[in-house]
Amino acid sequence: MSRPLRLASYNVEWFNALFDDRGRLLEDRELSARYQTSRADQLAALGIVFTALPQTLFSASFKTLSARTGGILATLLPFYGAILGYLLYHEVIPARTAIGGLLILGCVVFETTRQVRRA
Numbered sequence: 001m002s003r004p005l006r007l008a009s010y011n012v013e014w015f016n017a018l019f020d021d022r023g024r025l026l027e028d029r030e031l032s033a034r035y036q037t038s039r040a041d042q043l044a045a046l047g048i049v050f051t052a053l054p055q056t057l058f059s060a061s062f063k064t065l066s067a068r069t070g071g072i073l074a075t076l077l078p079f080y081g082a083i084l085g086y087l088l089y090h091e092v093i094p095a096r097t098a099i100g101g102l103l104i105l106g107c108v109v110f111e112t113t114r115q116v117r118r119a
Contacts, residue, residue, distance in 0.1 A: 018042065072108055079104065 017033035020026055025043070032039045062070055079101030085091035 014042075075104055076101070076108075 014033050018026055018039055026039050027043055029038045029040055031037070032042050058070065058074070065073075078097065082091075082093045082097045082101065086093050
C-alpha cells in the first residue's frame, strides 16, 4: 500500500500567533505559540530563511549561470509560484498572471531560438 504524498507547509497556528486580532504583526519578545521562542526571533528566522537564503543562493548561481539566464529565471519566479500554488493548493491563477507568464515564456522561447539560430 502506498503512502500519500505529504508536503511541508506553514503551521497555521504558529504563523497566526505572529499577528494580533486586527492582522497587525506582533514584533515583540513575548513567547510565541511553539518551541519556547519569542515572536521576534521567529520573525528574524523567517526573514533569514525566506529572504536572505534565497538571495544568497541566487547570487551564488551566477558562478555557473550567465546573468541573462539568471535574469530570465528571476522574471519567471512569480509565474512558477502561481503554477505551484495551483498544483499544490488548488489556488486560482488570475488571468493577468497567466497572460503575463505566457508572454514572458513566449519571449524566452523566441530569444532562445534566435540565439540558437545565430550560433
